[in-house]
Amino acid sequence: xxxxxxxxxxxxxxxxxxxxxxxxxxxxxxxxxxxxxxxxxxxxxxxxxxxxxxxxxxxxxxxxxxxxxxxxxxxxxxxxxxxxxxxxxxxxxxxxxxxxxxxxxxxxxxxxxxxxxxxxxxxxxxxxxxxxxxxxxxxxxxxxxxxxxxxxxxxxxxxxxxxxxxxxxx
Ligand code: FES
Numbered sequence: 001x002x003x004x005x006x007x008x009x010x011x012x013x014x015x016x017x018x019x020x021x022x023x024x025x026x027x028x029x030x031x032x033x034x035x036x037x038x039x040x041x042x043x044x045x046x047x048x049x050x051x052x053x054x055x056x057x058x059x060x061x062x063x064x065x066x067x068x069x070x071x072x073x074x075x076x077x078x079x080x081x082x083x084x085x086x087x088x089x090x091x092x093x094x095x096x097x098x099x100x101x102x103x104x105x106x107x108x109x110x111x112x113x114x115x116x117x118x119x120x121x122x123x124x125x126x127x128x129x130x131x132x133x134x135x136x137x138x139x140x141x142x143x144x145x146x147x148x149x150x151x152x153x154x155x156x157x158x159x160x161x162x163x164x165x166x167x168x169x170x
Contacts, residue, residue: 027040041056089103
């Protein structure tokens with residue numbers, strides 16, 4: 001039976017396809033462009049939906065399962081909607097020993113969300129990360145793409161303020 005999609009769903013789908021086509025035009029319709037296309041798509045839309053994975057696969061001549069495998073392998077890409085800013089706190093041993101849990105608690109209080117959550121205004125997502133290569137200055141976090149070491153609970157408010165001031169990351 002023919003299923004008629006609501007106009008808004010159809011419009012969103014058309015908008016998504018147009019966005020993906022623009023990224024394919026920018027990066028090229030080749031397998032090697034898969035990661036940059038997915039990264040840009042995530043930056044633009046805040047998520048990589050299953051429809052998006054299918055469209056990207058179609059445009060690059062790849063299997064949808066291949067695209068899904070990349071998205072899930074690179075946890076930074078993920079498939080869930082994220083905030084405009086993502087704070088990823090390292091939870092590997094050196095950082096935990098240096099007080100990452102206290103930093104985590106301060107982040108949760110300051111943003112009012114648990115790890116894995118996104119603020120209702122869509123501004124921030126809190127996530128855990130494994131070692132981000134800053135083990136010499138723990139605890140460490142990624143504030144969007146910027147790595148910060150020696151973070152204490154007292155720094156948390158400043159980190160959030162700086163991200164808010166930076167606007168939407170490029
Ligand atoms: S253990 Fe945290 S950055 Fe390496």
